[in-house]
Amino acid sequence: MSRPGLVVSGRRVPRGLWWLSPAGAVLFVTLPTLWLATALEPSTYLNSWQTPKYLTTGTAALILIGALVFMATSGLMLLRAGRADETRPWPRLPEQTLNRLGRAAEVCFWITLVGYAAWGAVGLANGATPAVLLEALVSQNLLSGDIKDMFPTVPGITTLTQVGVAYVVVTMLILVHRPQRGVAWRLALLFLLALFRTYFLTERVALLELAIPIVAILAMAFAGSPRQGVRVLVRLLPVAFVPAVMAVFGLFEYSRSWQYYQQTTGGTFLDFSVDRLAGYYATSYNNGQIAINWEHFPGRIPLRTLDAVWEAPGIAQAGLYDKLSPEPNAENLFFTLLQQKGNIQFNNPCGICDPFVDYGSLGGLVWLAAAGVILGLIYRSFCNGSLWALLLYPPMVTGLFELPRYLYWTQGRWIPALAALLLIAWYARPRGSPPTPVPASADGPVRERT
Numbered sequence: 001m002s003r004p005g006l007v008v009s010g011r012r013v014p015r016g017l018w019w020l021s022p023a024g025a026v027l028f029v030t031l032p033t034l035w036l037a038t039a040l041e042p043s044t045y046l047n048s049w050q051t052p053k054y055l056t057t058g059t060a061a062l063i064l065i066g067a068l069v070f071m072a073t074s075g076l077m078l079l080r081a082g083r084a085d086e087t088r089p090w091p092r093l094p095e096q097t098l099n100r101l102g103r104a105a106e107v108c109f110w111i112t113l114v115g116y117a118a119w120g121a122v123g124l125a126n127g128a129t130p131a132v133l134l135e136a137l138v139s140q141n142l143l144s145g146d147i148k149d150m151f152p153t154v155p156g157i158t159t160l161t162q163v164g165v166a167y168v169v170v171t172m173l174i175l176v177h178r179p180q181r182g183v184a185w186r187l188a189l190l191f192l193l194a195l196f197r198t199y200f201l202t203e204r205v206a207l208l209e210l211a212i213p214i215v216a217i218l219a220m221a222f223a224g225s226p227r228q229g230v231r232v233l234v235r236l237l238p239v240a241f242v243p244a245v246m247a248v249f250g251l252f253e254y255s256r257s258w259q260y261y262q263q264t265t266g267g268t269f270l271d272f273s274v275d276r277l278a279g280y281y282a283t284s285y286n287n288g289q290i291a292i293n294w295e296h297f298p299g300r301i302p303l304r305t306l307d308a309v310w311e312a313p314g315i316a317q318a319g320l321y322d323k324l325s326p327e328p329n330a331e332n333l334f335f336t337l338l339q340q341k342g343n344i345q346f347n348n349p350c351g352i353c354d355p356f357v358d359y360g361s362l363g364g365l366v367w368l369a370a371a372g373v374i375l376g377l378i379y380r381s382f383c384n385g386s387l388w389a390l391l392l393y394p395p396m397v398t399g400l401f402e403l404p405r406y407l408y409w410t411q412g413r414w415i416p417a418l419a420a421l422l423l424i425a426w427y428a429r430p431r432g433s434p435p436t437p438v439p440a441s442a443d444g445p446v447r448e449r450t
Helices: 022-039 042-049 057-076 095-125 130-139 146-150 163-175 183-200 205-222 228-235 238-265 269-294 304-310 320-324 330-341 351-384 387-401 414-427
Strands: none
Touching: 022 057, 022 269, 022 351, 022 387, 042 269, 057 269, 057 351, 095 163, 095 183, 095 414, 130 146, 163 183, 163 205, 163 387, 163 414, 183 205, 205 228, 205 387, 238 269, 269 330, 269 351, 304 351, 320 330, 351 387, 387 414
């Protein structure tokens, strides 16, 4: 039986978390980092990150307007009636659906392992023996990129590893309803493999795209707790994100540039962590300015907002973008510009800038407005417990948090997980007469019994 709805000032509170919403995530991440990039002096860019400051006030204002448009259109989708009450059991999926999700999770897990096994075999064939990896770990020398070159992206193989994102989402949705045997070691294994990619292959998003969906699902499950302290804590959780992200980021950057930083500046490890983290965001906006200034040419075809198309197996190998483009080597023009004008070590293109690079100022605003509508609708359905949105929205939060650095939603790495989740949504959809739903725990997700 559902608990009485939480009443505030005579009205029921709809379910949701400000920092998980599209507008809230942009408010929390994009606006502060944009202010930081704009406020920093040109000397800071040169001394800390070895790049001139290109970001202008006009471009910063355009990005700000784009962010506000995205926030506004996504927020409008939440004003419609029919939102679920905060204290209603969430996500409240039927037993039949949970059983089908369990079978789908099993398939996703083994598909992911097959992908990692094949990719590992490629690395081993290229010389990535355990001894080589151990030596790199002990020496803390990963800046050369030798290990990364041993694990090249292989069409159809690295694709399978991304199904792990779908496994994590499906498994967490089951766990907030009921215990499930054997998932702890599976989740640990996938995180260990993602940790390998993060450390040795400098692929940080591999870890983020597993961790962020877990946080999103658990936070939403706890948001309706009958305990006021728990509800308040969940809403203030972003306060803990900043030091946690700084610590984790600093640890992964240690092997890449800490020794160089210490020798050249003599600063502390805390100084180093703050400097590198700020640099990744500030240089992203700066790189966006570089792209806006010099990457545009007559007849340019949209690139990064359609990245999944150009990086699709077969299309990428054929070099279709360059063949269709009026300029030679247009697909790699951004990296050429970074080598000439910026710092290739800080190579994030600025995700929120990409629509302006691809479609111009007005077209970029239209793109962001449409993206806000789509994300707002999915978030609303996620809060209401719709199966398809429960599956799609948690990994899309990764794109919200990473929007200042790159467009996760349009990258090819997101497509395998998206395809798997859409297929699972179709397979696990309720059939026949509405079955009895299985409510989630009143205090949040259940725990696995050992």
